[in-house]
Amino acid sequence: MNHTKKTLEKAMEMNKRLEQESTHLFQGYLDSQKNYYHKGEISDKFKQLMAVCAAVAVRCTPCIINHTNKALKAGATRQEVIESAAVGVELGGGPSLVLVRNRLIDILDDLENEV
Numbered sequence: 001m002n003h004t005k006k007t008l009e010k011a012m013e014m015n016k017r018l019e020q021e022s023t024h025l026f027q028g029y030l031d032s033q034k035n036y037y038h039k040g041e042i043s044d045k046f047k048q049l050m051a052v053c054a055a056v057a058v059r060c061t062p063c064i065i066n067h068t069n070k071a072l073k074a075g076a077t078r079q080e081v082i083e084s085a086a087v088g089v090e091l092g093g094g095p096s097l098v099l100v101r102n103r104l105i106d107i108l109d110d111l112e113n114e115v
Helices: 003-021 023-036 044-058 061-073 078-092 094-112
Strands: none
Touching (some): 003 023, 003 061, 003 094, 044 061, 044 094, 061 078, 078 094
């Protein structure tokens, strides 16, 4: 099993644990996500690409994995994910570039085999 898939599975496992240990925290976050990712004028694909950009800017590897996965499932191409990440690098600077260089290409390779 590749690192990307392990990260996604671990996140699901930890979500269940957090929900059990702090239902209000977990449910509050889920409720906010439902509001932010509701069906609207902006497509799910574009929202996930924006999330990839933000995840790169704040240098959150699990977030990059999660939103890259969701973007690909929503129909994004590899190039669209990379271009979204590039905007995140512009916002996050050198450390964001290092994260994209060291992780994003592998993440895309792993996830494209799953989609």
